[in-house]
Amino acid sequence: MLEAHVLLYAAVLVALSPYLLRDSAAHKTTDPSEVNALSAVRSRLIDPTNSLKTWNSGDPCSSNWRGVFCYNTTNDGYLHIQKLQLLKLNLSGSLAPELGLLSHLKILDFMWNNLTGSIPKEIGNITSLHLLLLNGNQLSGFLPEEIGNLSNLNRLQIDENQISGPIPKSFANLRSVKHLHMNNNSLSGQIPPELSVLPVFHLLVDNNNLSGNLPLEFSEMPNLKILQLDNNNFSGTSIPTSYGNISSLLKLSLRNCSLQGSVPDLSRVPQLGYLDLSRNQLNGPIPTNKLSTNITTIILSHNSLNGTIPANFSGLPNLQILSLDNNRLDGSVPSTIWNDMTFVGNKSLTLDFQNNSLANIPNAFNPPANVTVLLYGNPVCTNAQESIIQFCQPQNVEQASESPTNSTRSCPSCPTDRDYERNPNSPMPCSCAVPLGVGFRLKSPGISDFPPYIKAFEIDLTSLLDLFLYQLYIEQYMWESGPRLNMHLKLFPSNTSLFNETEVMRLQGVLAAWEITLSDVFGPYELLNFTLGSYEIPGSSASGLSKGALVGILMGAIAGAIILSATVTVLIVRRNWKYRTISKRSSLSKFSIKIDGVKRFTFEEMATATNNFSDSTQVGQGGYGKVYKGVLADRTLVAIKRAEEGSLQGSKEFCTEIELLSRLHHRNLVSLVGYCDDSDEQMLVYEFLPNGSLRDHLSAKATEPLNFAMRLHIALGSAKGILYLHTEADPPIFHRDIKASNILLDSKFVAKVADFGLSRLAPVPDVEGVLPGYVSTVVKGTPGYLDPEYFLTHKLTDKSDVYSLGVVFLELLTGMKPIVHGKNIVREVTMACQSGKMFEIIDSNMSFYPSECVEKFLSLALKCCREETDSRPSMSEVVRELESIWRMVPDANVYPSEYSEISSNKMSKSSSTSLMIENPFTSSDPSGSDHVDNNIPSATVAPR
Structure with a gap:
């Protein structure tokens, strides 16, 4: 050999x-000063996943250093760095001042990492810079005045950091800037009026601590399309009437800014498509002049507006939402708003007039099926006639978080040697290809409902990317606070199974360099990630052969x-x-993870346990990777979660889960047996739980439905596991992704909470001994289970877990999924209870049950799901209430030790108050998905 x-x-x-x-x-070689600068940059970075291993040898430009792209031709005999793109590599540490020595740089991209410290003022020396992309980190400190020296800068993105202090007046010198994205920081002071000289298209400074007056000068900005200032504090300020003269304006969003005065007349803004002035102290009547026919969204709720609802809201063909709730409007409910609208496909209209003083309703009030009218809290609903009672139920207007669904075909399986998938949009039935994954977010869309615009978005994006329409598949999307629209896209090759390297690099370059511009209605976008999967391309190629x-x-x-x-x-x-042998590495030590009592397995041991990861041993699959049933050498059954190659979030979640589970020991938490951390493999090894997940047993495919006692005991076990996390773990832990598929069941149906990849440590006292009540973090979790207050404020608390568990309780009682076809389980159950139809929504598979216990359990679940954090019970109160209900269950003393012997007949014979009902809400439609975030792994049967 x-x-x-x-x-x-x-x-x-x-x-x-x-x-x-x-x-x-x-x-040729790279300019030595730039090589030295990169070495200094590398020394300041912490690279736990070894993403920058190519930086350890050779020349940056000629040796393909990851994320380093160079000019092909130069006049001084050296190669120069053109782009530094280190998007979402799990890097921490800080930015080195030596970045300022990269004097030929056009793109500086550190988006979506974990960098701390301040932005070096030396970046202001890179006068060639076009894109400065630092969003999605933990940067702090003030904005350097020197950034104003970047006269060629087109895009500044520093959003979603912790930057404080004022916006420098020197930013008025950014005479080429089109996009200023500074939202979700802690910026303070007044917005400099000097910025009005800039050619800015999109000015996003929402979710800061800005104060003072709204600059009158903004009405003179010639190109301003989006002005988004939500969640600041312009106390005592009114909206300048001159804003009605910004002829280029497409979106004006000033939600929750402590504004006073009247609503300005915006009828002279010809292209206005989105208006949100909600949650202020605006008063007076609503202007009666006609708005732009392009408008999709009008939100004026939670103010002190009075008078009647004007007729100018009629004849707006693109209107999706008109929200006037929680004002002082009186008179009659309008019935002409939808008269000039054509409802085709997914188009719909929501009219939210709740909590006003509307006293009259027209005769024969009969809105079309696609129009939702909400009148709760108005005098017209007092002693309402049967014909309008349907409009008088309280509701929260929520944006749907569903993914597109596609018809399934009977096709053979795709190859398993690479990440092959079926393209649902392919004109060739059953074709398999390896897609590229794209995390994509619309940062300030001019719409409130996406389905009617999906086809337009697909046509727009594919034409800009020079792809055929069928090559784009929108795998999932969800609305986030802002509101912003988060999507996970898949790009499939055309008439072949693989993209070639040139095409991969072209698509990545176009998206990462913002070389495309979407239609104005979709607003600015941002690239969240670009997942190569099985594709392998070099970081750059500037010279050489x-x-x-x-x-x-x-x-x-x-x-x-x-x-x-x-x-x-x-x-x-x-x-x-x-005889596969792989060199071992010590990446876990870089995270200082405590792994006492947790065994480290070799790849060979894992392969042997799963018969070389045979398909016959696979029991689940999620965003993190596949899950296999394995048998260790000592005959112990285990579940092995194997990270997919190229998983961007895998390493972080891998280490988070080991760190937490290695020191958590409770009957109702899944146990970590060990891990495998070979050079190109990451696997977590758990105890095997033969009864799979709770979601499996609530689905329409479940062969043996759970009776009430089993459901209640699963709820109690889950609550005890979470209570341990909140009160006994040291330090306490917020789970952040509690859902039915993350509650696993052992052979006796004992519930065990699983999947700690998104968990966060609870806050600890600061230097003065004050204990913060929340952790400020980017929203992650699963739609339908997300705490609404956490979703809006990014403040994660123990009550966020309470809300999610409350949704699980509702699933246990109804068998419904959290969100199916736009229906939210919390809303559906609340409406049923308020209309006296509580027992009509109980899961019909649970044929017999003690009604008093069900009522108390349902009441507890709804308390957990209250929108206001402070009104929810604590987890200890939840456990106490569940134990109290458990004591009421007939023959409770025989449970849960012999679940395998329990039958629903035993419950029926023991309870004189049992009822037998049908559940009209239970659906067997398998298309409803309870998982809509590409950053969130999922599985169905075993620990993920």
Whole structure:
């Protein structure tokens, strides 16, 4: 074997040597000052996943350092760095001042990492910079005045950090800037009026601590399309009437800004499509002049507006939401708003007039099926007639978080050797291909309902990316606070199974460099991630041999040694398949993870336990990877969660879960047996729980439905596990992703809470001993289970887990999923209870149950799901109430130790108050998904 290797290498070297020698004389290197700058940058970064391993040797430009892209031609004999793109690599540490030495840089991209410290003022020296992208980190400190020196800057994104202090007046010198995204920080002081001279399209400074007056000068901005200032404190300020003269304005959002005065007349803004002035102290009547026919969204709720609802809201063909709730409007309910609208496809209209003083309703009030009218809290609903009672139920207007659904085909399985998937939009039935994953977010869309615009978005994006329409698949989308629209897209190759390297690099470059501009209605976008999966491309290629030369060299080398190499390859493949050996690394030590009592397994042990990861041993799959049932050498059954190659969030969640589970020990928490951390593999090994997840047993496919006692005991076990996290873990932990698929069941149906990849440590006292009540964090979790207050404020508390568990309780009682076809379980159950139809929504698979226990359990679930954090019970109160209900269950003393012997008949014989009912809400439609976030892993049967 050794002699064969030597002969192979010799043959290749002989074939390559003349080309290598010829090229070395003309080979250029990177400017030494820029090499030194990158070395300084690297020294300030913490790279736990070894993403920058290519930075350890060679020349940055000619050795393909990851994220380093260089100019192909220069005049001084050196190569210069053009782009530094280190998007979402789990980097921490700080930004080095030496970045300012990269004097030829056009793109500086550190988005979606965990960087801390301040923005170096030296970045202001890079006058060639076009894109400065630092959003999604933990940067703090003040904004440097020197940023104003970047006269060529087109886009500044520093949003979703912790930057404080004022917006520098020097930013008025950014005479090329089109996009200023500074939202979700702690900026304070007044917005400099000097910014009005800028050619800005999108000014996003929402969710800060800005104060003072709204600059009158903004009405003079010639290109301003989006002005988004929500959640600041312009106390005592009114909206300048001159804002009605911003002719280019498409979106004006001033929600929750402590504004006073009247609503300005915006009828002279010809393209206005989105208006949100809610949650202020605006008063007076609503202007009666006609608004732009482009408008989709009008939100004036939670003010002190009076008078009647004007007729100018009629004749707006694109209107999706008109929200006037919680004002002082009186008179009659309008019935003409929808008269000029055509409802086709998914188009709908919501009219929210709740909590006003509307006293009259027209005769024969009959809105179309696609129009939702909400009148709760108005005098017209007092002693309301049967014909309008349907409009008098309290509701919260929520944006749907569903993913598109596609018809399924009966097709053979796709190949398993790479990340092949079926393209649901492909014109070729059953075709398999390897897609590219794209995390994509609309930062300030001009719409409130996405389905009517999905086709327009697909046409727009594919034409800009130079793709066919069928190559784009919107896998999932969800509305986030802002509101912003988060999507996970998949790009499929056309008429082939794989993109070529050139096409992968083209698509990545176009999206990461903002070389496309979506239609104005969709507003600005941002790239959240670009997942290569099975694709492998270099970080950059600026110099050295051309592709043609390389192909010729390699073909010559292969031709010279083809027989020998084929022989050696066969031997090596056979040997590796049977005796795979992988060098170990100590990445866990970089995280300082405590792993006492947790075994480290080798890859060979995992492969043996799963019969080389045979499909027959696979029991689940989620965003993190696949889950296998394994048998260890000592015959212990385990569940093995194997991270997919190229998973961007895998390493972080991998380490988070080990760190937490290694020190958590409770009967109602899943136990971590060990882990495998080989050089290219990451696996977590759990106790095997044969009864899968709670979601499995609530689905329409469940063969043996759970009776009430079993459901109640699962609820109690889950609550005890979470109570342990909140009160006994040291430090306490917020789970952040409690859902039915993360509650697993052992052989006796004992509930065990699983999946700690998104968990966060609870806050600890500060230097003065004050204990904060929340953790400020980016919203993650699963739609339908998310605490509404956490969703809006980004403040994670123990009550966020209470809300999610309350949703699980409602699932246990009704069998419904949290969100199906736009219906939210909390809303549906609340409405049923308020209308006296509580028992009509109980899961019909739970044929017999003690009604008093069900009523108390349902009441507790709804308390957990209250919108206001402070009005929810604590987890200890939840456990106490569940124990109280448990004591009321007939023959409770026999549970839960012998669940396998319990039948629903036993419950029916023991309870004189049992009822038998049908559940009209239970759906067997498998298309409803309870998982809508590409950053959130999921599974169905075993720990993920």
